[in-house]
Amino acid sequence: MRGRPTLPALAVGILLTLLAASPALASSYRYWSFWDGAGGRWQYATQGPSSARPADGSVQGFRFAVSKDAAAEAAQPRAAAGFAAICGSTPAVEGRKRVALVVDFGLAADAPAGEAPPQEAPRTACAQVSPDATAAEALAEVAKPLRYDSAALLCGISGYPKQGCGEPMADAEPKPAQPSAPQSAAQDPSAQDPSDGGPSAGLLVGLAAVAALAAAAIWQSRRRTR
Known part of the structure; x- marks a missing residue:
């Protein structure tokens, strides 16, 4: 028994x-995420910009933010993924391809200490490059200077940010309040959800x-x- x-x-x-x-206790990261535009929507890219070779008529997006390194939780570019709106006025040229680019520098709350996004609204541009050009080469045509680390990770676009590259940040760490944003539970320690920390x-x-x-x-x- x-x-x-x-x-x-x-x-x-x-x-x-x-x-x-x-x-x-998971971690988020401050980094540039890379996106494919398809059907007017954004999809987390399965390749890096240095290896992806977009076809003519493609839309590529870049977003700087503090977010998780996962398709379901990463912050998307805040502009629509529309090729016609970005490259519609750029005539096609034989032997070249057009790639619509959206560069979203993100929010002030996601900026590294002592820095600020170069502009609030996302930047759009139409890059006209050789047929075998990568997404990184198309980006370099319209948003120099680019900064990479020793592992070829894209760290900065148009000089932003000046330093740092994919550094981890604890999820429980509260983000700075945006100047125009109302006070929220995530910003007010007295109103925080107990599950947050x-x-x-x-x-x-x-x-x-x-x-x-x-x-x-x-x-x-x-x-x-x-």
Whole structure:
């Protein structure tokens, strides 16, 4: 006959369950993300700008922001992905291709310390380049200077930002408030969601229960030894 779990075993089981259920502290990054424009919408690019070779009539987007390095959570360019609106007035030339580019320098809240976006609204341009040109080469035609790190990661467009490249930022770190934005829960420490930082109320209660079970186990073991 199998015995019932002892109090110490129950305590360990509860603790492991609580630790497994508690969310891990993820990180976001401050970086230039790269996007493909398709059907008027943005899709997170599956290749880097140095390897992607867009076809004539393509739309490519770049967005600087603090966001997660994932398609579902990265910040998209804030301008529409429309080729006609950007390159419609640029005539086609034989032996060249046209690539519509959207460069979004992002928000002041995402800027590195001591810097600010060169302009508030996204910049659009039509690059006319050779048929085998990469997206990075098309970008260089309209938004120099570009800055790369030793791993060929795109770090700066048109000189912005001046330094830094994909540095991690803790998700729990509050972003600076935008001058025109209303105060929000993420900016007001007194109104923050408990899940945004520190242990949750449920986790604290669970840990207290584990401590109580452990104390009971010690008391029970002492009774048995008397």
